[in-house]
Amino acid sequence: MRIMSIEKVEPGMKVGRSIYSANGKTLLANGVKLTSRYIERIKELGIVVIYIYDESVGAIQIDDVVSEKTRLEAIKVTKEAMENIKLNPTLHLASINEAVNDIINELLNHCDTMVNLVDIRALNDYIFGHSVNVAVLSLITAITMGFNKDKLRILGAGALFHDVGKTAIPENILVRATPLTDDEEKLLEEHTTIGFHILRKIESLSLQVAHIALQHHEHYDGTGYPRKIKGDEINEFARIITVADIYDRLTSGMAGGLRFSPLQAVELIIANSGKFFAPEVVKRFIHIIALFPIGTLVVLNTQEKGVVVETFRDFPTRPRVRLLVNSQGNKINPPYEMELASNLDFYIVRVIEEGEL
């Protein structure tokens, strides 16, 4: 199994990991042989990379931080809640709380796993999948920061609802790839205050949740919106959500079409630490993201080529690599695995983004 850009995928290849639609339905199950029609459809949905089964790479185990079942359930309840929230504000909070609890419990049980998520979700209607991703990312960050369960629950709910105000924004502004006019930009920024007013009226929700929606676009240096507050004035939950939000938007390609690799996204976040993002959050956040996600093909300094099979929090640039091709370009059969963290003479020099081994 390996990660492959959709442009390089050819008919006849097999899906290495199931592909889901934005609302959690299985589009293509693991093992399905791709036809040109399937590939066209995947492209139309805005999916840019998928896992492909590759004989020479072999099977790779990916330990999800949160199981697919919990994730899909969370997407489903978020979608239901967001679509009905204005009509029936008291609704489904029980199911939302349950979804948040499930995510928290799973995360606490896998406290060492890194986020290897190469998200293969359809882009249109992405908002619900995005909300769940932000919840997972911000919760792991908060766990490493030592938050207790009560605080984690508020954060989780806040993450799922941080974009609730977008349900009141016209669709053509939300999905447009071309630049917005000033007026449209203003309207889009309104989603923070709209969300705040929706959420604060719900009695059974903590007021903090409403503040997360209000403040998740504030910047640490006071250049954000809507209130231009800065530093510690920003709600501590919102400071975490801001980082998780931008990471997911960058890596999914939501932010302006260009899709960032985890490495690029993390570098951008570090570069803006103290500017847009709270440094204490960034410091924790960067250690939970796998810079070279499992399934990435890499070239080592010895010109050997391999695939990333395991990642470690303490050594983000030194994963465990299964060596597939030796320095002369011959296939290594059977392949063996090496931990770069304990073999300092070996290091990654390049990521193979396309083409064959």
Place this chain on the structure above:
Amino acid sequence: MLEVKEGKLLYQVCSLLLKSHAEPEIFEQIAEQLFKNLQVSCCSIWSASPNGGVGQQRLAFSSVEDTMPADLPTLDFKASLQAMESKGALSCQESQVIAGKQKLFSLTIPLSSHGHVVGAICFWFFNGAIRQDIVSLMTSLAADLAQGLHNYQSFCAHSHRRLNKELEIAKQIQTSFLPKKIAQIAGNSIAFQSITAYEVGGDYLDIFQTQNNLVGIALGDVMGKGIPAALWMAMTRVTLNTIAKSGVQPHVVLEEVNKMLYQDLVERDTFVTLLYALYEPVKKVLLLANAGHLPPLVFHSITGQYELFKVKGPYIGGIENRKYQLAGVQLIAGDVVLFYSDGLTEATNSSGKQFGLSNIVDVVSKNSLFDAQQIVDSLTIHVSQYLGNCQQKDDITFACLKVVG
């Protein structure tokens, strides 16, 4: 005394070696022969990297197809690595591991030729009894096999990389001088990278602890390439080490190095650029003297700004009995200092553009929250990506100091 069966096997393997013209297939045949005749579950032959630097390679692997645990190749890699590091003349290491549900026993033998470890051979079996037959056979076979490996490696070095003997020696000198292990001091992290070019340059890097527990970082570049550069590098290293180990101030060290090397350098019409920094890990003060080398980059974590830590001074072999300046900078937690050679700034891609300082600043600032090792790894990835398929013209050497806590 060898049994008849083993004698026959020995004869077969040796004749295979004799017939060979350094084809890699020969090792596969040998492993196959040993695997079949000795009734082991797996036999593998490993080659150490020919230039003593990095990388080892598996030349052959024969095993029982179905009954072996899936992670055997990985265990085999680890065992061979251990054997090669043990550097014994002919030592047999026996160990047992649990792979999957099965208990496996291994016998690994390092192979040395002319005093160098050239490879290793590993046997794996389920039966725990010591296989005297393998031990006695390998005693007779190890030297021949090592010679065969040595020949193969020299052949590869010549044909694939067109490395001539001189360059190979120069490269060996150079890589053997790199710091082996850096003493990690609490609250600070230090890491380095040295990517040597095909034509060996004269980069020199050393990181050591002085007698008064300060950290000395020396980075230099000798004019020229190949053997002469490697030799000058060796001389500079010995001279600097001798003076600096006692913990003298950097400007005094450079003055002394210049005094001792000046005459020789001038006669040969060459020179060395050299910087020497002394780091006080408790007070977090960095002292620096510089003899014409590129100034290190200092990143201040609080402001997010960087500065070039410039200290003027003529290169070693420039002016006789010249005094050098001493400068210092107070660092705080989160600050990053990067020492680098011109190979890094001048790494040129296919469109003729140099990597340049701006790219270095960009990469380091974007990774400044990571530890030194990660910063170094990221810089390596970025510069390699930048070079693409272009051949690297000069050594790329850099070292990173990060104040952590």
